[in-house]
Amino acid sequence: MALSREQIAMRVAQEFKDGDYVNLGIGIPTLAANYVPKDIAVMLQSENGLLGMGPYPTEAELDADMINAGKETVTSITGACIFNSAESFAMIRGGHVDITVLGAFEVDVSGNIASWMIPGKLVKGMGGAMDLVAGAQNIIVTMTHANKHGESKLLDACTLPLTGVNCITRIITDLAVLKVANGAFHLLERAPGVSVEEIQQKTAGKLIVEGDVPEMQFKN
Amino acid sequence: MAGFNKVVHSYADALAGLSNNMTIIAGGFGLCGIPEGLIAHIREMGVSGLTVVSNNCGVDDFGLGILLQERQIKKMIASYVGENALFEQQLLSGELEVELTPQGTLAEKMRAGGAGIPAFYTATGYGTPVGEGKEVREFNGRPYIMEESITGDFAIVKAWKADTFGNCVYRHTAQNFNPMAATAGKITVVEAEEIVAPGSLNPAHIHTPGIYVNRVIQGTFEKRIERKVTRSKEN
Numbered sequence: 001m002a003l004s005r006e007q008i009a010m011r012v013a014q015e016f017k018d019g020d021y022v023n024l025g026i027g028i029p030t031l032a033a034n035y036v037p038k039d040i041a042v043m044l045q046s047e048n049g050l051l052g053m054g055p056y057p058t059e060a061e062l063d064a065d066m067i068n069a070g071k072e073t074v075t076s077i078t079g080a081c082i083f084n085s086a087e088s089f090a091m092i093r094g095g096h097v098d099i100t101v102l103g104a105f106e107v108d109v110s111g112n113i114a115s116w117m118i119p120g121k122l123v124k125g126m127g128g129a130m131d132l133v134a135g136a137q138n139i140i141v142t143m144t145h146a147n148k149h150g151e152s153k154l155l156d157a158c159t160l161p162l163t164g165v166n167c168i169t170r171i172i173t174d175l176a177v178l179k180v181a182n183g184a185f186h187l188l189e190r191a192p193g194v195s196v197e198e199i200q201q202k203t204a205g206k207l208i209v210e211g212d213v214p215e216m217q218f219k220n
Numbered sequence: 221m222a223g224f225n226k227v228v229h230s231y232a233d234a235l236a237g238l239s240n241n242m243t244i245i246a247g248g249f250g251l252c253g254i255p256e257g258l259i260a261h262i263r264e265m266g267v268s269g270l271t272v273v274s275n276n277c278g279v280d281d282f283g284l285g286i287l288l289q290e291r292q293i294k295k296m297i298a299s300y301v302g303e304n305a306l307f308e309q310q311l312l313s314g315e316l317e318v319e320l321t322p323q324g325t326l327a328e329k330m331r332a333g334g335a336g337i338p339a340f341y342t343a344t345g346y347g348t349p350v351g352e353g354k355e356v357r358e359f360n361g362r363p364y365i366m367e368e369s370i371t372g373d374f375a376i377v378k379a380w381k382a383d384t385f386g387n388c389v390y391r392h393t394a395q396n397f398n399p400m401a402a403t404a405g406k407i408t409v410v411e412a413e414e415i416v417a418p419g420s421l422n423p424a425h426i427h428t429p430g431i432y433v434n435r436v437i438q439g440t441f442e443k444r445i446e447r448k449v450t451r452s453k454e455n
Contacts, residue, residue, distance in 0.1 A: 046393075047323065048249045048393055048396055049249075049396050050393055056449045056450055057450055057451070058451060058452070058453050059450050062445070062448065062450060063392065064251075064252065064394075064443035064444070064445050065252060065380075065391045065392035065393060065394040065443070066392045066393055067249070067250065067252045067445075067446075067447075070447065071249070071250035071251075071252070071446045072448075073445060073447065073448055073449050074449075082392055082393055083395065084390075084395050084398070084399040084400060085275070085323070085326075085396050085397045085400060086324075086327040086328060086330070086331040086399075086400050088324075088327075089323065089324030089327050089328065093324050093328075093342065093343070093344060112347070117349070122308055122311070123320065124300055124301055124302030125298060125299050125300035125301050125302065126299060126300070126320060126322055126323075127299050127300040127322075127323050128299065128322065128323035128324060129322075130322040130324075130325075130344045130345050130348060130350060131322050131323060131324030131344045134342070134343040134346070135324075135343070135344070161348060161349045162348045162349075164346075164347070164348065165346060165348075166347075
């Protein structure tokens, strides 16, 4: 069965390694913070200028001067630091953030991503997404495998205006975990109960399936 | 002798010289760390044809959004402008021009502008609509686009504490774009929550050295929260 948003987030969190600095985009990526394995420590970077982002504040902790990149009120963890926007993007653009997780409208076999603009609809802006995809060492895209109309979001070539080129290495959808390499998607894992055939049918771009593809495992 | 005392006592003095068609660089991220009183006074002054450089454009009735009500902004340079119905209207009707700029590129444009660097190369935006028409150069096998820096006729900045010499300290994530904005104005005006005597701030902890600052004014702040999200104590 297709994964829920929470299950996608759970699977994303298994990609984190002890000591990683991680930037999580808005939506499913943010949920991944709730599922970081208990035996590792990661530090969350928020691109408005906070390294060591904590949970949402209690009513008593609420502070207008403490927000995240989604403009939500947040707290900081012990050992956090706060800095200006140029410093924050020096970390991002300089390749110092280990993992970036973000959503997308489309990805393609060349590792291109489209996530910010649908022609004909009002464009609100790219925020920090273009900087993040150009800078992070390891970029994970989370999204549903197909759109509401059943059309694949994993393509041979993105049709929408791009956020970045040749930058996506890993995709975690409601159906599968895939890597992007050598001009193709490579199927690594399937969601529990989802067949290879269904994934093939919903992947428009070139897909390579080798051997038995294991089901995702969810550690507690 | 005024010496290095940069304190002014009215918003009119703080923004003296601001006129139509000027470029203003503003600190702030959403409604966090914005110079509320300076923005309000720009609205009262009625100057128009402004180019405003800021990460966002406030909301309809607060922050830079209030400058849209009397159509004072001609062009907005920002990374994300989604919170604002007036903005959408004026954009769709063609009254308002917007130059969407990646957030890190925007910060770097201000930083470079303030540091006398006219342009820089970045991988951000290469191969996207942002890179269209821009010079591309390869370094170590990777393509980069050239981005030009930004300076403003005025920079408006919100500090937590400023001393009378203009040395500034920001509070928490209200820092954001403020330090870069402060360096990039021909005239930089700081609106502070508190003005203190020189020597009260630890010299090694100053975020913005006073050399960048021309005027300092004591502000009063509503500090509106754009997205209040809380957790219950148990969780």
